[in-house]
Amino acid sequence: xxxxxxxxxxxxxxxxxxxxxxxxxxxxxTGYLGPNGSxxxxxxxxxxxxxGLGCGEILFEGxxxxxxxxAYKQRMGYVPEEPHLYTHLSANEYLVMVSExxxxxxQEAGERIDGMxxxxxxHDDRHAPISAYSKGMRQKVLxxxxxxxxxxxxxxxxxxxxxDVGSALVLRSLIQELAARxxxxxxxxxxxxxxxxxxxxxxxxxRGKVVADDSIERLRTLMALPTLExxxxxxxxxxxxxxxxxxIADLIHA
Amino acid sequence: xxxxxxERLQFGVLYRAFLLRVVDLxxxxxxxxxxxxxxxxxxxxxxISFFFTVPLILVGGRLPQETLWTMEHVLIxxxxxxxxxxSVLSWDSIFPDRRDVLVLAPLxxxxxxxxxxxxxxxxxxxxxxVLALNIFTGLxxxxxxxxxxxxGFAAIRSLAxxxxxxxxxxxxxxxxxxxxxxxxAQLLPRQQFLRLSAFLQVAAVCLFLSVYFxxxxxxxxxxxxxxxxxxxxxxxxxxxxxxxxQELNGGGSSSVSMDSAFxxxxxxxxxxxxxxxxxxxxxxxxxxFRTLRKIVEEPDILPGSRRxxxxxPLANSLQSAIAxxxxxxxxxxxxxxxxxxxxxxxxxxxxxxYMKPALGPHSSPHVAATAPVSVPLLTASILMMCVVVTxxxxxxxxxxxxxxxxIFRITETRKAPEYLTAIRRTLLWISCFxxxxxxxxxxLAIWPLRFAAGHxxxxxxxxxxFTDLSVHGFQKIPFTxxxxxxxxxxxxxxxxxxxxxxxxxxxxxxxxxxxxxxxRYVFVVVILSIAAGWARWRTAASARSAKALNFDEVPPVxxxxxxxxxxxEMLPEQS
Numbered sequence: 001x002x003x004x005x006x007x008x009x010x011x012x013x014x015x016x017x018x019x020x021x022x023x024x025x026x027x028x029x030t031g032y033l034g035p036n037g038s039x040x041x042x043x044x045x046x047x048x049x050x051x052g053l054g055c056g057e058i059l060f061e062g063x064x065x066x067x068x069x070x071a072y073k074q075r076m077g078y079v080p081e082e083p084h085l086y087t088h089l090s091a092n093e094y095l096v097m098v099s100e101x102x103x104x105x106x107q108e109a110g111e112r113i114d115g116m117x118x119x120x121x122x123h124d125d126r127h128a129p130i131s132a133y134s135k136g137m138r139q140k141v142l143x144x145x146x147x148x149x150x151x152x153x154x155x156x157x158x159x160x161x162x163x164d165v166g167s168a169l170v171l172r173s174l175i176q177e178l179a180a181r182x183x184x185x186x187x188x189x190x191x192x193x194x195x196x197x198x199x200x201x202x203x204x205x206x207r208g209k210v211v212a213d214d215s216i217e218r219l220r221t222l223m224a225l226p227t228l229e230x231x232x233x234x235x236x237x238x239x240x241x242x243x244x245x246x247x248i249a250d251l252i253h254a
Numbered sequence: 255x256x257x258x259x260x261e262r263l264q265f266g267v268l269y270r271a272f273l274l275r276v277v278d279l280x281x282x283x284x285x286x287x288x289x290x291x292x293x294x295x296x297x298x299x300x301x302i303s304f305f306f307t308v309p310l311i312l313v314g315g316r317l318p319q320e321t322l323w324t325m326e327h328v329l330i331x332x333x334x335x336x337x338x339x340x341s342v343l344s345w346d347s348i349f350p351d352r353r354d355v356l357v358l359a360p361l362x363x364x365x366x367x368x369x370x371x372x373x374x375x376x377x378x379x380x381x382x383x384v385l386a387l388n389i390f391t392g393l394x395x396x397x398x399x400x401x402x403x404x405x406g407f408a409a410i411r412s413l414a415x416x417x418x419x420x421x422x423x424x425x426x427x428x429x430x431x432x433x434x435x436x437x438x439a440q441l442l443p444r445q446q447f448l449r450l451s452a453f454l455q456v457a458a459v460c461l462f463l464s465v466y467f468x469x470x471x472x473x474x475x476x477x478x479x480x481x482x483x484x485x486x487x488x489x490x491x492x493x494x495x496x497x498x499x500q501e502l503n504g505g506g507s508s509s510v511s512m513d514s515a516f517x518x519x520x521x522x523x524x525x526x527x528x529x530x531x532x533x534x535x536x537x538x539x540x541x542x543f544r545t546l547r548k549i550v551e552e553p554d555i556l557p558g559s560r561r562x563x564x565x566x567p568l569a570n571s572l573q574s575a576i577a578x579x580x581x582x583x584x585x586x587x588x589x590x591x592x593x594x595x596x597x598x599x600x601x602x603x604x605x606x607x608y609m610k611p612a613l614g615p616h617s618s619p620h621v622a623a624t625a626p627v628s629v630p631l632l633t634a635s636i637l638m639m640c641v642v643v644t645x646x647x648x649x650x651x652x653x654x655x656x657x658x659x660x661i662f663r664i665t666e667t668r669k670a671p672e673y674l675t676a677i678r679r680t681l682l683w684i685s686c687f688x689x690x691x692x693x694x695x696x697x698l699a700i701w702p703l704r705f706a707a708g709h710x711x712x713x714x715x716x717x718x719x720f721t722d723l724s725v726h727g728f729q730k731i732p733f734t735x736x737x738x739x740x741x742x743x744x745x746x747x748x749x750x751x752x753x754x755x756x757x758x759x760x761x762x763x764x765x766x767x768x769x770x771x772x773x774r775y776v777f778v779v780v781i782l783s784i785a786a787g788w789a790r791w792r793t794a795a796s797a798r799s800a801k802a803l804n805f806d807e808v809p810p811v812x813x814x815x816x817x818x819x820x821x822x823e824m825l826p827e828q829s
Binding site for chain 2: 048049050069070073074076078080082084085086087088089093096097098099100101102103104106129145
């Protein structure tokens with residue numbers, strides 16, 4: 001289980017994440033939602049160890065991750081929000097490099113890489129430089145790199161970005177399958193429809209604070225709202241979207 | 255709104271943006287100051303200018319005519335080599351890159367505005383370089399170059415002639431370099447051109463530096479007028495511009511015999527300049543607009559070889575990952591290749607400079623390249639090792655795709671010392687070993703086995719020492735950490751290199767003596783082994799104490815905070 005206890009982070013004195021606590025259990029997909037600037041990606045980066053904790057604690061299987069960050073990273077896979085890759089490498093070279101950095105056995109890693117490239121329909125382009133890849137292809141490379149070492153904790157930050165319909169369907173099923181096999185999956189996305197389909201539990205963040213942490217079913221019942229989108233709008237969207245869109249249209253007409 | 259003012263406005267905006275991007279801002283640390291970096295380079299050029307003014311101060315301005323001609327030639331040639339290197343480094347920045355095109359293409363900006371802004375920014379940077387390089391020399395030497403008893407008018411004429419000549423010489427080299435580059439862009443498919451471009455850049459750096467260090471000294475009336483030298487002079491552009499300066503300065507007309515030497519050279523300078531400017535202009539016009547489209551349509555890198563799965567014989571997967579990543583980055587990133595080729599060019603020029611006396615007529619038996627052991631060759635090999643290791647270490651600190659380094663952070667699943675060992679081995683493999691191997695082939699071919707093997711042992715030990723000194727405190731995976739300009743003192747490094755050259759020659763003399771005597775040789779090897787052991791121990795100790803790798807370079811704090819609370823208690827992390 002992944003657990004965050006009173007986690008906070010400030011940038012130049014401004015709180016980006018404020019006293020956030022929640023847990024993501026093995027065997028289920030936890031959705032992590034929030035509008036832009038709500039602190040989702042900052043939390044994700046703290047969970048991955050990319051940025052330090054301001055205060056609070058992050059525990060994985062009951063142990064603070066900072067106590068043995070190396071052991072923790074060996075069990076974690078991460079798909080970042082932006083597809084930043086070394087584009088001078090080919091997908092094959094990139095994945096081999098990741099497997100070597102993760103100290104996977106060469107033969108086993110080779111078989112996994114080959115299999116992943118085939119299943120993600122990248123095999124024909126495996127020797128082409130990533131600079132020549134489309135956004136969706138890059139996203140597939142990121143997903144493959146995150147899963148290569150069979151991690152126990154999978155952190156997905158906007159993993160569907162740029163994927164075509166077919167690939168998105170595969171990834172959606174894959175996330176559910178991985179959770180069913182006992183992995184802890186934390187899934188951050190703006191696509192509420194997808195979240196509603198694959199997540200059993202959601203955490204909604206607004207202005208750095210948790211405003212909801214429950215199963216989607218219970219949230220629906222508690223708030224007497226039929227969809228996650230409406231729940232989200234009620235909890236985390238302050239603006240009147242119709243009024244704002246009208247104002248923008250007026251502004252460019254003026 | 256009229257079209258012309260919009261274009262002018264767009265030009266101004268783009269010109270300012272491109273001028274600051276002469277240095278790739280993407281590689282800089284968040285705290286990096288690009289102005290400071292550019293200022294350091296300008297001050298280095300000004301220091302070179304001052305260096306060339308020192309002899310004048312020492313002799314009090316009284317110099318014979320032939321020395322003045324030599325100085326005229328040295329100043330022109332130095333300007334040409336600096337501009338030549340600048341043109342090589344800016345080959346890529348004059349063409350818009352993929353990012354420029356993707357950002358600007360959707361905007362209503364004409365290709366010609368983009369092109370003129372890029373060209374304008376490059377020419378401004380070039381002009382500032384020429385100005386900085388001649389800031390002292392260009393204000394002092396021309397007064398000595400003016401014809402004797404010429405008065406104030408002659409001095410002003412000499413000053414004007416000097417500046418016209420250095421800018422013309424700079425323009426010639428700049429346009430020639432870019433012309434060749436753009437012609438290649440025009441004739442070849444873009445991906446093949448990108449590959450060839452890298453080799454052209456390395457070749458151009460080596461050519462400029464080799465010509466600068468190796469061109470013969472012909473600044474005497476006898477040499478300039480000798481019929482056997484005319485063919486050589488026709489191929490040496492720095493002498494063309496010496497002729498141009500003499501003609502503009504009125505120095506050539508003072509003697510009919512010298513006029514006959516300088517006029518053809520000056521004519522050749524004018525013709526060469528016209529051809530270079532017109533040729534590069536035509537090549538630009540032809541290639542620029544075609545290239546813009548190709549930049550978006552075609553990837554910058556060709557697919558690698560499908561069957562190449564070679565991996566260096568390294569101890570573990572981490573070392574293999576870091577070594578392969580480094581090699582691939584160096585081979586595929588033009589930016590890094592150019593910077594490394596600059597150091598390689600310096601090393602190559604030093605080798606040639608030391609080979610020059612060894613290959614020519616000589617009086618001393620220890621100088622000849624074919625002698626049992628040649629001191630210049632010993633010196634050249636040691637300096638080449640030093641330059642290549644240092645150059646590679648500097649290139650290692652320049653990142654590629656800084657935002658992609660998260661993968662190394664996420665996969666940092668081993669302790670920092672293991673990474674530092676891998677980094678040291680990578681540097682040994684890709685800088686020290688190739689230099690050692692090339693010189694091994696050369697020395698084993700031309701020297702007796704005993705001497706060749708003896709020197710190769712010493713060269714190997716020196717390579718290990720240089721490598722360990724280079725990686726001491728370097729807690730970064732190559733090409734992954736942001737670059738903080740101004741950390742190294744360029745001026746100090748430059749003057750240290752100036753001092754290092756004669757010291758290395760003296761050390762090579764000692765080695766030459768040691769190679770003739772077994773007990774001395776053993777003594778030298780023991781001393782170097784101890785030094786190598788100490789350097790290794792020092793690096794290993796530093797690596798053991800390293801807690802984490804560095805991915806973002808931050809400047810040292812100017813003020814040391816004591817971290818005292820109001821009640822005088824220390825903060826936990828500082829107590």
